[in-house]
Each structure stands twice: as C-alpha cells, then as structure tokens.
Amino acid sequence: MAFPIRSVTDPLVHHGRHFGRTVHAFCNIRTLINNGILRLGELADQPDESFSAEERREHKIFTALLQSVAGLEERLLTGSEEETGFIAELLRKGASGARGDDTKSLKGAILDWITPKGQALNPPLARNVKVDRGFHHERTGALLCPTDLDWSNPETKEQLKSGELLVSGDRWPVFLYAGCSFDSEEPWNGLLRNPLLICAFKHVFTSPSSVDKEPKATRSGNARIHGMRSVTAGSIAYIATQVRFALCSSPVFSRTDMVTDSERFFSSILELLEDPREAREVHDLYVWWNR
Template sequence: AESLLRTGRSFGRSIHALCNVHAMVSNGIARKGEQSEEPEEAFTARERRENKMFAALLKSLLGLEARLMAGDSEDILLITTMLQKGSSSARSEDIKILKSIILDWLVVPGDTLFPPMSANVKADCGFRHDATGALLCPVGIDWNNLEQKIKSGELKVSGEQWPIMVYASYTYNEDAPWKGLLQSSILLKVFRQIFTSRNGPRNIGMHTSLTSVTPASIAYAAVQARFALLSSAVFSRSNTVTDSEIFYNCVIDRLEAPDNIREVDCLLAWWNRLIFPDHTPISRLISKNSVLAKIKAKRMAIKLAALGNPETLLHQLPDNES
C-alpha cells in the first residue's frame, strides 16, 4: 500500500495532477487487451495522451503492470484508489506548504506588504490585494487600469487567461509570446519547493526515475503557484472561480502540442539547466573532450541562448534559493 501511495504522489506531480486514475487505468487496460490491435489513428488525441500517461504509470512501479493485468475489478479499484489518494495527498501537502511561504517571496527581505496579509487568511489574497492581484492579472491586461473591475468581480478572469506571473520578469511580449514563458522567478521557487530541497531530491526523486524536468511537472508547479496566490482556501477541480483544472490543462496542451516541439525542447533545456544540471539525454557517460560532447554543448548553448541566459534569473533569486 505504501508503494502505491508513493507512486500516486509522484504520478500527480510529474505525470498528471488532475486525472481520474481509475478511469485512466481502466481505459489503459482495455487498450492493452481487447483494443490492442487497434491502430494508433483509431484513438482520439485525448485517448492517445491518456495512453501515454498509463504507460508512464506502469513504468513508475515495478510489478504494477502485472498486478493490474492479472487483477479482477476489486483489485484494480483498490490499486487505483491508493494511487488517487497518493496524488491527492501530495497536492494537499504542497498547497499547505506554499500557502505559508509564498507571501514571503513577494517582498524584498526586510520589507512588508501593505496592506498586510496573513498566510493563514487567504481571503485577503488573490485579486483583492495589489501584490497578488498584479501577478494573477492576465497577460495583455493592465492591472492598474482594470484593477477595480477585477476586484469587484465585474471582470471575471478564467483559467484560459494565463497570469503574468508565469513570465520571466513578469513581462509579456505579444510579438514573442514564448519569450520568458514559464520562466518566472516565483515559478522556479515553487518548483524547487515542491521537487527539491537543500539535501537533494524529495520523495519524487527518490521513489521515481525522474531525473529531468517534465512538461507535467512544470504545469503542476504553475497551477500550484497560481492557486497559492488566489484567495480561495479550498482546491477543487470543478471550482469555476479558480478554474484550476482549466488552467492546468491549458498549460499541458501548450507544452504537448506538436507544433511547439522546438520551443518546448528549449524550455526544458532551460529548466534542466537550473534544476538538474547533470541531466543528459545520453544514456552513457561522454568524455568532456569528445566530439559528441562538443556537439552536445554547442546545441545546448544555442537552446539556452534562444531563451535568454538562465544565470541572469539565478542571480535575481535570494541566496537561499539559488
């Protein structure tokens, strides 16, 4: 049971945070069984994505596939219930931790927020306070001009409208929408809080094979950062006020769209440079002086140059965050 809970925690953070695990597993078993002869084209884009999630889940725990394929309906329900519980508990744990520390990241050490906000009173956050509202303000909208309409609820912000806080330096370039996207300092801090610690990887690193940043892990950090800044005290997938599920799916869709492969590769290279500096897609060690190493270094330099110098962002973080 404990191994299933750990696997569920890792699954929710790095593969998919908000899926119905039982439905996903049941559909995955069906595709490996009676639908195994069906061509890839026979499935919808959503079904193909779900199948990738199922395959990733099976790889995350030794023996899980055998247990699922040999189990009856009760066995499968028990397994998926534990996986879902693990995913939900990880999300709740991260929400609790971030609620208590994210406000500290909004001010320079020694300064205070005005009006003051308490980490224990989320009702004062969100669009009701300038410090959090300005970060949650959708890109392309001037917070200073529409602040009152947003605060009063006259202008509703949906999950499809990405907050400016996902952009580096909280700056959006409408002529280059990928520039700085999902590279903000607060998003980086949230990611590190969730996935790493001073002493190395937390549970997700120790209990899975995760050695590089995944699109889903970036999306998870983004939805956690956004929710931590909102005024809602309870996370709910179906909450139409926070629209967390819609926002999460929008990020996933953007990062998994075939047309965005080049941009996403550059983005992942940037993230891995900061989070997993030893990450390499090559499965064997390469001599630093080899031709392959030189080619790899040149390619990485080009990718990072396309997104800006990551060291610049590192220097913007407090000493205890870099």
C-alpha cells in the same frame, strides 16, 4: 477474494504522489486505468488513428503511469476488478495527498517569495488565511493579472476585484513570465521562467529549505527519491497551478472550482508543452530548467 488492509505507506501511495506531481494532477485514475486496460486487452489491435485525440492523450498518461511503477502492468492485467479498484484508490490517495500537502505548505511560503527584500507587503497578508489575496491585494493581483489585461488600469482592477471580470484558466497570468513581462509578438519570451516557479519547484521537489541554497531543482528530496533527474511537462504545469492557487483568494483547492478554474489552467499549460509544433521552444525551456 479479500485483500489485507494496508497502511498509507503502501508503495502505490508514494507512486501516486509522484504521478500527481509529475505526470497529471487532475485525471480520474480509476477511469484512466479502466480505459488503459481496455487498450491493452480487447482494443489492442485497434490502430492508433481510430482513437480520438483525447483518448490518445489519456493513453499516453496511462503509459507514463505504467512506466513509473514496476510490475503495475502485470498486476492490472492479471488482477481482479476488485484489486484494480484497490490499486486505483491507492494511487488516487497518493496524488490527492501530495496536492493537499503542497497546497498547505505553499500557502505561507509564497508570501516570502513575493515580498520584496527588506520590505513588507502593504497591507500585510496572513500566512494561513487567503481571503485578502487574489485580486483583493495589490501584489497578488498584479501577479495574477491576465496578460491581456492592464492591472494599472483602475477600472480593470476594480472589475477583477469585484468578480465582474472572471478569469478563465486559459487566460494566463503575468507571473508565468520572467520579469512578469509578456511580449505578444514573442509569446515564448520568458514563458515559464519566472523565479517564483523555481522557488515553488524546489520547495516541492527538493525541500523547503533548499529554495535559497540548492542550485539544482531536481537534486534531492522528492525528486531524488523517485529518480527524477529532469523536469517534466506535468511537473512544470503542476507547479504553475500550485503557485496560481497560492496567490488567489480561494480557500480550498478543487478541480471543479469555476472561479480558480485550476484544471483548465493546468491542462492549457500541459497541452502547450506537449504540442509537437512547439518542440524546439519546449526543448529550450527544459534545458533552461535543468541547467
């Protein structure tokens, strides 16, 4: 059966954009859908405990996808394998396109937010070239420095700059914390409350011009289009990942880039925010974001 060629404005592309920004930025959507269909069909009678933690996590993402797109479940269960692939590709296209758009627009905007008021970065950083960012620059290096390292230590700074010290995605940078201050005895203090994250969230979900004006992060723009009234674990992890990438020196956003290790970084934040043992702290964090 042949399907009509649809334009990039197909509603599924728009849903894919929102899914990538608010639910999961890195999952393989085709695999997610194929496994999800199995769970709804021939594996429907299997008890939840028979699936691994990773499989349960994946199915939770699939369920979120179904809930975000009206009629999608019926289309997937009744459609052909070809149509399922077509649907997955449109969603993937949307998620990938949104990520690319956000990466591009944040590249320059981030410099405005990290430059102290009334001052200039020294040395200056180009808005369109990232080679001098990351650990090569005092300002971006200080923000990206992992909480377990001391940026003021010249030896540490040199090792980070040279690449002798590689930072994996699960070693969190100080910019995730309010005031860039990490308290090892109270690790939730200020976590995911840095103004940089708020600026980036508004830039992506409201509009670039709202960063200095709009008090509520989810009031208009992309957030309102999709009926988004509060932050999600996925949206916070996504914004943190985008900010981290904007600060680093890597030119191309890639899930498999072992230098930036973006996928592991994203997943580590998502796992914390979805950990039932952290429910109270996460609730307080959401209240703070949605205030």
